[in-house]
Amino acid sequence: MSARDDILGRIDRIAPPRDAAGIAASYAAIDRSYLRRHHEDGILDLFAERVADYRAGVRRVTSGELPGAVAAALAARPGTHAVPGGLPAAWLADADPVLLTRDPAVADLDGLAGAVTGCAAAIAETGTIVLDHGPGQGPRALSLVPDYHLIVVTAEQVAADVPEALERLDPRRPLTFVSGPSATSDIELSRVEGVHGPRTLEVLLVS
Known part of the structure; x- marks a missing residue:
């Protein structure tokens, strides 16, 4: 028996797994009378504003402009960038293939200039x-190890508020919530970026 199996076995003995029907009933019984969204209009403008507040770069592009914007962003940072499987090929149509490496091993991520994901x-x-690390997003390490992360967000993916977004997500997936580049502060409130993830975050908002 592995250490993992031993630990999970102990947890099961403390809190035996409930049947699926019981879990669904408990979930359905949660009070959801709260306000689901605080905004009806200007959702994309608000998103772009809040992303910029976190010191991330954000650029609004059309679908036709997206390949050129991706190519320009990657070309501006010398080095090779990780590309996860499932990323739409059209997004990379104008990018130099020399700058891309597809589905790199986790051990190789630290040597890359950055990553581009959906x-x-x-x-x-x-x-x-x-990120739920499905097609076009890659494993969690891909969004945490490289120093630069370029994320493509489409207009239909932007929810007004947290409850609405959570309804679109599968809680069984490994979810990563990204609010700006990685940053932390010491006891003197000196801000340091890039400690726990990418030092630089850029967002291309397609509308």
């Missing part, structure tokens, strides 16, 4: 982008 959803109220 996302699962975005939240206008908080300026947050959510």
